[in-house]
Amino acid sequence: MHPVTTVHYLVVGLALLLIGTIGVLTRRNIVVILMSIELILNAVNVNLIAFSRHLQDLSGQIFAIFVITVAVAEAAVGLGILIALFRNKETVLADEVDLLKW
């Protein structure tokens, strides 16, 4: 059987990145957009850990921990903004929030 190499893991990360980007661009619900951003950050983590294994160096995994931390902070603040938005505009759809549109 053909062995699994680093390339396979990188392709999985790339696929997740593309799917997450499509989610950010096409969905209108802001909660789903935030979830797609989490998907993109996870794709980055897959790459970091795959290269950590590839180079036999622990630094990639440390960076992955930092990425997870930033993702948690981003999710907390993003959902807080979403709650404040819903309180004012009564909507969670991105295309109905056009206060800044000229």
Add this chain to the structure above:
Amino acid sequence: MDAILFLIFATIAVLCAINLVVQKHPISSALSLIGVMASLAVLYLLLGGEFLAAVQLIVYAGAIMVLFVFVIMLLNAGAERRSNRSLMATLFGVPLLAAFLALVAYVIQRGLPPTEGVYFGGFTQGTPRAIGRVLFTQYLLPFEVTSVLILIAIIGAVVLARKEI
């Protein structure tokens, strides 16, 4: 064995990710995201990241997803209606995306020097002991800066949750 595990869980991860984008209701998307996180934890374990696999399950599939489901329930958002897409996008989108993925995979394949396969147990430095040692010696300053970031996030969340905004 490694190849079978990788194939199973990579497929589950990608299928759940597609399901996340396709599903109309946010709760279905959240459940799909939990599937992605759990199968990615298995991939991390195969790559030798034992501590990160545990962190992935506890922090992502546990804490963040509870936060997401909580907000979905709080906002009571129903299924979203589709906007009408252009014919070109529906016709050419998926094949062009697959072609792009194959092209970049080919470029990575050619660009990366040939290596031996990834086997379970080939990289044993991902233990909590080793990670803690590197985190608190070599990466101490980024670690402390991260604590400032989390403090800012807490203050921001508290300010945003106030009544007046």
